[in-house]
Amino acid sequence: MAPPPALRNKGRYVLLALALVGAWAAWRPDPAPAAAAPPDLVAVAAPAEAPGTPCLGPAPTASPAPAPPQALSGRLGLWVAELDPATLRPLRAVTQAPDGVFPLASTYKQAVLWAVLREVDAGRLSPGERFNVSTASQSLGDYPYDGSSVRDLTERMIRHSDNTATDLLHRRVGLGAVQALADDLGLCRTRLILPTKAWWAAQIGSSPAFLAGTGWDKATGPERLRLATAIDADAQRLRADVLQNRLNTYFDAAPDPADDLRVHNLSTPYEFATLLAHQHLRSGLSPDSLAWQREVAAMGYGRSALPSEVAGKVAAFAGKGGNGWRLLTYSGYLRTEDGRHLVYAFMQHGADQTYTMPNTRAAFAWIGAGLRAVLEGR
Numbered sequence: 001m002a003p004p005p006a007l008r009n010k011g012r013y014v015l016l017a018l019a020l021v022g023a024w025a026a027w028r029p030d031p032a033p034a035a036a037a038p039p040d041l042v043a044v045a046a047p048a049e050a051p052g053t054p055c056l057g058p059a060p061t062a063s064p065a066p067a068p069p070q071a072l073s074g075r076l077g078l079w080v081a082e083l084d085p086a087t088l089r090p091l092r093a094v095t096q097a098p099d100g101v102f103p104l105a106s107t108y109k110q111a112v113l114w115a116v117l118r119e120v121d122a123g124r125l126s127p128g129e130r131f132n133v134s135t136a137s138q139s140l141g142d143y144p145y146d147g148s149s150v151r152d153l154t155e156r157m158i159r160h161s162d163n164t165a166t167d168l169l170h171r172r173v174g175l176g177a178v179q180a181l182a183d184d185l186g187l188c189r190t191r192l193i194l195p196t197k198a199w200w201a202a203q204i205g206s207s208p209a210f211l212a213g214t215g216w217d218k219a220t221g222p223e224r225l226r227l228a229t230a231i232d233a234d235a236q237r238l239r240a241d242v243l244q245n246r247l248n249t250y251f252d253a254a255p256d257p258a259d260d261l262r263v264h265n266l267s268t269p270y271e272f273a274t275l276l277a278h279q280h281l282r283s284g285l286s287p288d289s290l291a292w293q294r295e296v297a298a299m300g301y302g303r304s305a306l307p308s309e310v311a312g313k314v315a316a317f318a319g320k321g322g323n324g325w326r327l328l329t330y331s332g333y334l335r336t337e338d339g340r341h342l343v344y345a346f347m348q349h350g351a352d353q354t355y356t357m358p359n360t361r362a363a364f365a366w367i368g369a370g371l372r373a374v375l376e377g378r
Contacts, residue, residue, distance in 0.1 A: 055188035059098035059270035060090060066369040068096070071362040074257075074326065074350035077102055079269035080370035083341045088277045092377060094370045095269065101189055102347035103264035104272065105322025106161045107329040108178075111192050112170050113154055113296060114279045115178045117289040120150070124173075127151055131168050136236035139163035139197040140244060151292070158320065159299040167195040175232065176225045182271070185278060190267040193228045197243065201235035202263040204246045209234050210263070217262060257326050257350040269345040272331055276343050280318055280333040294318070302332045305360065307368035310375070313337055321360075328356040330363055342371060 065078045077100045081093035119125040131153060132146040143164035144156050153169050156162035170178055175193050182190035194202075202210040209230035210216060216227050235243075267275070285293060294316070302319025303311065319332030331345040346367050353359060 053184065053186050056186040056271060056274060059095060059268075060093070062090065062093035062095045062098070063373070065094040065096040066366070066373060068366045069362040072348060072359060072366065073352040074348055075100065075102070077269040077347040078345070078366060078370060079273045080344045080367065080374050081273065081342065082374050083277055083281065083343065085281055085341050088274075088281060092374050094373050098270035099189070099268050100347070101261065101266050101268055102329065102349050103260045103322075103324070103327050104192075104267055104347075105264065105324045105327060105329050106163075106166075106196075107272070107320050107322040107331050108192050108265040108267075109157050109161065109166050109322075110279065110297070110300075110318075110320045110331070111178050111181050111275065112166055112173075113158060113293060114283065114285075115173045115181060116150065116154060116169050117283075117285050117293055119173045119177065120292075121286045121289050125150065129172075131172075133164060133168075135239055137164060137168055137171070138240045139167050139195070140200070140240060140247075143240075144168075154292070154296050155299060158296050161320075161322075163196040167197055170195045171232070175228050179225070179228075181279075182267075182275060185275060187267065187271040187275060190271045190275065192265050192267075193224060194263070194265055195232055195235070197238070197240075198228070198232040198235040199263045199265065200243055200247060201238055202231050203259065204243070204250045206238055206243070206246060207231045207234035251325050251354075255325075260324075260327065260349065267345075269347055273343040273345040276318070276331060276333050276345070277341075280343075281341060297333075300332070302330060302364075303334075305364040306334075307364075307372070310368055310371045313375070323356050326351045326354055326356065328359050328363060330360075330367060336375070340375070342374060344370065 059079065065080070068076055077097040079093065079095045079098045081090035083089065084091055116125065120127055127150050129150050130147050133143050141163050142160070144153060144162060148165070153165040156165040157169060179191070179193040182192050201207045205211060209227060214227060219227050283290060283293065297318035300318060300320040302321065303314065303317040306314065313336045314334050315337045316335040317332065319330065322329040326349070328348040328351065329346065333343050335341050344367050346363050348356065348359065348363065351359065
């Protein structure tokens with residue numbers, strides 16, 4: 001995919017988080033023994049454990065992933081696993097830095113799709129509801145036509161990684177509804193609460209609520225929702241063109257990638273793969289919504305990038321990616337023709353390249369090597 005116009009201008013690095021074009025209760029493993037943190041583990045506050053919802057804990061022991069291609073620089077994380085479909089336990093897995101915390105960029109939109117369909121099943125959202133785009137709701141990049149339906153928006157969000165479509169849906173179901181997907185699974189290092197426009201407004205210093213220093217990094221539960229709502233309200237006061245211009249200025253100054261971890265939606269390779277496992281194997285959706293999810297999730301990017309020896313065995317696929325300033329993410333679920341279920345989550349942060357889309361081939365070479373190792377039982 002050709003870079004957006006703003007990214008083709010020298011010196012303009014715009015965090016579009018649009019990831020290629022698109023993406024396809026709860027088991028918790030026995031607690032693993034405490035282990036030393038990997039060198040690239042980034043500490044974030046873990047939400048207080050609610051009764052009956054303990055934190056998932058670190059990734060179970062797995063084989064080291066194959067060596068990443070030399071073209072992949074910066075902090076790297078990977079989790080590739082074959083799952084027992086009944087228990088969702090990994091039968092075999094390969095990994096690198098599975099518990100490192102990384103920005104998700106547009107990969108998080110997979111969770112928005114699941115949250116939307118849960119709201120449809122609950123009767124709180126009608127599939128026929130229509131949405132118009134206002135100055136407040138418009139985010140970066142292209143945006144949907146007025147009158148778009150819920151189904152239209154889900155397709156644009158996954159197939160085209162449309163940021164405005166995502167924000168319309170995220171706000172409609174409620175910021176907390178998307179975060180609840182992680183919280184209910186005990187994914188204590190996963191943050192899914194901010195719409196795209198909100199994290200950019202915070203990153204460039206255009207959210208007074210974020211700048212107030214009220215403990216956003218450590219906030220959990222109702223306090224995190226309160227702060228996220230305030231940050232999002234600040235973002236909606238910005239026109240998209242003003243946001244774009246301020247982002248251009250921000251990225252021209254070559255900021256520290258570590259700042260991304262304060263504002264982005266976040267997860268670890270292991271936790272996000274766990275969320276995908278539940279989304280596609282234990283979603284709790286009605287038959288109609290499950291069919292909707294499968295159809296839309298299959299529009300996401302990744303199947304065509306798999307190595308031929310893996311792609312030829314795939315019967316069903318769901319995937320999504322995300323990219324931004326020095327970061328790249330890809331994650332997905334696949335079912336093979338012989339009935340095996342696999343998940344993968346690749347994360348790169350602090351890459352040498354400011355525009356990371358050209359790293360896609362190397363990323364999928366590594367993902368593919370991990371999938372081959374798992375399928376072959378190595």
